Amino acid sequence: xxxxxxxxxxxxxxxxxxxxxxxxxxxxxxxxxxxxxxxxxxxxxxxxxxxxxxxxxxxxxxxxxxxxxxxxxxxxxxxxxxxxxxxxxxxxxxxxxxxxxxxxxxxxxxxxxxxxxxxxxxxxxxxxxxxxxxxxxxxxxxxxxxxxxxxxxxxxxxxxxxxxxxxxxxxxxxxxxxxxxxxxxxxxxxxxxxxxxx
Numbered sequence: 647x648x649x650x651x652x653x654x655x656x657x658x659x660x661x662x663x664x665x666x667x668x669x670x671x672x673x674x675x676x677x678x679x680x681x682x683x684x685x686x687x688x689x690x691x692x693x694x695x696x697x698x699x700x701x702x703x704x705x706x707x708x709x710x711x712x713x714x715x716x717x718x719x720x721x722x723x724x725x726x727x728x729x730x731x732x733x734x735x736x737x738x739x740x741x742x743x744x745x746x747x748x749x750x751x752x753x754x755x756x757x758x759x760x761x762x763x764x765x766x767x768x769x770x771x772x773x774x775x776x777x778x779x780x781x782x783x784x785x786x787x788x789x790x791x792x793x794x795x796x797x798x799x800x801x802x803x804x805x806x807x808x809x810x811x812x813x814x815x816x817x818x819x820x821x822x823x824x825x826x827x828x829x830x831x832x833x834x835x836x837x838x839x840x841x842x843x844x
Contacts (some may be wrong), residue, residue, distance in 0.1 A: 647841075647842055648801055648839050648840060648841055648842070649786050649789050649790060649793075649797070649839070649840045649841075649842065650837065650838070650839045650840075651782045651785040651786045651789065651837075651838055651840070652782065652785075652835060652836070652837050652838075653777075653778040653779060653780070653781035653782025653783070653784075653785060653835070653836050653838060654777075654778050654781055654833060654834070654835050654836075655773070655774040655775060655776065655777025655778030655779070655780070655781060655833070655834050655836075656774060656777070656831055656832065656833040656834075657770045657771075657773045657774045657777070657831075657832050658829040658830070658831055658832075659764045659767060659770040659829065659830050659831075659832055660764075660827060660828075660829055660830075661738075661762035661763050661764050661827040661828070661829075661830050662736070662738065662764060662765050662827070663734060663735065663736055663738075663762065663763050663764070663765045664734075664735040664738055664741050664760055664761070664762050664825070664827065665732055665733070665734055665735075665760065665761045665762075665763065666732065666733045666734075666735060666741075666744060666745065666748070666757075666760050667708065667730065667731075667732055667757075667758035667759045667760070667761075668691065668730070668731055668732075668733065668748045668755070668756060668757050668758060669688075669691070669708070669709060669728060669729055669730035669731055669755075669756045669758065670684055670687035670688050670690075670691055670728065670729055670751070670754040670755055670756060671684065671726065671727070671728040671754060671756050672684045672687060672726070672727055672728075672754050673715070673724045673725065673726050674724065674725055674727075675724060675725070676725060677712060677714075677725045677727075679725070680712060680724075680725035680726060680727035681712050681725075681727050683727065683754075684712075684727035684728060684729050684754070685729070687729075687751070687752065687754040687755075688707075688729040688731070690751055690752070691731060691748065691751045691755065692705060692731065694747050694748070694750070694751055695731070695733050695744070695747060695748070697747075698740075698743065698744055698747045699737075699740070700733050700734070700735070700744065704733060704734035704735075704736070705731060705732070705733055705734075706731065706732045707729065707730065707731060708730040708731060708732050709728060709729060709730030710728075710729050710730075711726075711727065711728045711729075712725065712726070712727045713725065713726060713727075714726075728756075730756075730758065736765075738825075738827060741760075741825040742824055742825055745757065745825065760825065762827040762828070762830065763830070764830055764832070767832055770832045771807065771832055771834060774807075774832050774833060774834040775805070775834045775836070777834070778805070778834040778835060778836040779803075779836055779838070782836050782837075782838040783838070786838065786840045790840070790842065790843075793842070795842045795843065796842065796843030796844070797840055797842070797843055798840055798841035798842050798843035798844075799840070799841055799843075800838060800839070800840055801839040801840065801841050802837075802838070802839045803836055803837070803838050803839075804836065804837045805834055805835065805836045805837075806834070806835045806836075807832070807833070807834050807835075808831075808832075808833040808834075808835070
């Protein structure tokens with residue numbers, strides 16, 4: 647007979663990388679004009695981001711679309727073209743500056759959002775894993791005590807890792823600028839099976 651328990655360990659890590667989702671959008675009377683316009687605007691945006699210090703490896707096209715807009719179907723009123731870009735910002739102290747760079751590209755510029763991440767979560771995950779295993783061990787010891795049996799060795803271990811944002815620290819946002827990474831919770835859940843001892 648075995649004891650199966652689930653342990654959980656959570657640590658808070660401060661993200662050190664921001665992914666900025668931005669892009670450009672234009673409306674023109676013809677499809678060719680719209681596509682040419684959006685490609686030119688996207689080129690200006692990419693160059694502005696490079697000039698702001700974003701490395702080429704940290705720029706990625708995320709969208710490229712072209713389609714009609716209808717006044718009353720099937721009458722086309724204009725053509726809309728859009729191109730999106732993701733910029734990885736590795737120096738969060740410059741986040742506001744990079745966002746302002748996008749806004750200065752012109753009326754075609756669009757900001758779609760930001761996401762924060764921990765570039766190297768290994769240390770935090772080790773801490774969460776240790777916490778989860780200790781939690782599982784304590785539960786198993788308690789069940790063995792309740793059953794009046796000694797706790798035996800570990801038969802099997804499996805884990806799940808969850809990453810999720812926690813509420814932003816508004817004080818930090820006020821001190822550092824309009825963009826704050828807050829904290830990211832890293833949670834490890836382990837399922838541990840113990841045998842009963844002899």
